[in-house]
Amino acid sequence: MLKLISDLIHGIQFFLIPICFVVAWSVIILGAWSLWATVRDSVNKAKQMHQIPCTGCQFFTDDYRLKCTVHPSRANTEEAIDCTDFHAKTNPMLY
Structure with missing residues (x-):
């Protein structure tokens, strides 16, 4: 019985190595x-x-409760990439 198992293993080993x-x-x-x-x-x-322009918009609030005052449901999503209401932030210290 042991000799039969040994012969079987040696016979399969030839195919087993490449597989x-x-x-x-x-x-x-x-x-x-x-x-x-x-x-x-x-x-x-x-x-x-990185194409989402929301953080550079003047309507973006940086508040997790209301991210955008114009389009709150589209803020920071892929829908906001071509936002028609985008206005760049202006420096309030210039006025």
């Missing part, structure tokens, strides 16, 4: 690809979020 090699490298490549896709998507999302 494990391919599987191991496939896992490494898929992990690297997933990491790259995550970084790429994060950078694209960050670029899009």
